[in-house]
Amino acid sequence: MSLDTVVEEIRDDARARAEEIRERAEAEAEDIVAEAESDADEIIEEAEQEAEREIEQLREQRLSSAKLEAKHERMRARRDALDDVRSQVEDQIASLDGDERRELTEALLDAALAEFDEGEQLAVHYAPQDAELVADLVEEYSSAEPAGEFDCLGGVVVESETSRVRVKNTFDSVLEAVWDDDLKDISDTLFEDQ
Incomplete structure (x- = not known):
């Protein structure tokens, strides 16, 4: 090869x-x-x-x-x-005015006065526009005296001069109680279609 x-x-x-x-x-x-x-x-x-x-x-x-x-x-x-x-x-x-305001204020005053013992000296505070109305209403009670204005829509705030008890029966407090108790119903009524 x-x-x-x-x-x-x-x-x-x-x-x-x-x-x-x-x-x-x-x-x-x-x-x-x-x-x-x-x-x-x-x-x-x-x-x-x-x-x-x-x-x-x-x-x-x-x-x-x-x-x-x-x-x-x-x-x-x-x-x-x-x-x-x-x-x-x-x-x-x-x-509110006239008879309706008078009736409501009187009912609130009566309910507030019922909270105190008989004979206690009571001071009744009122809404600025109700001075004359409250002065007229407390004339019926010997132990109650108008005591000056209270910042509210109406109604009364009654205080005992001896026991330091205060009862707030104002239109505002009634509205607050009703509003709180019925808020769900109010809301349901306003917004029922939603």
Whole structure:
């Protein structure tokens, strides 16, 4: 065998091995690329799912926040409406006059005086506009005297000079008691369609 033949055989063998190595490398590269693409697809899918979860969570948070804000706004509007109603009622009470005011004031005075022992000296305070009315009403009671103005819509505040007892029977206190007792009914009536 000649040297050229041996060299040619070695070259052919080297080429064949190089081709085999190249094919194996290409196959491995294709496997690596396929696996990387598969991994990338999984990563993309997981990222999309995570993004969807985060979007849904954010949407739920915003919806919950909006519902809470709407509830606060409704409550604020109801509170404002109730305040307006109360203010209107107070205005109507303050504007009572004539026989109606006299009858109510007399009933409140009688109820307040009934809380004290007979014979106690009593001071009767009244709304600024009721000085004459209260002076006329207390004439019937020997133990009661008008004692000056009290900041209220009407009615009386009676104090004992000896026992330090005070009975507040004002239009304001009656309104407060009725308002507190019936607030739910008032609110239900005002907002029954909501």
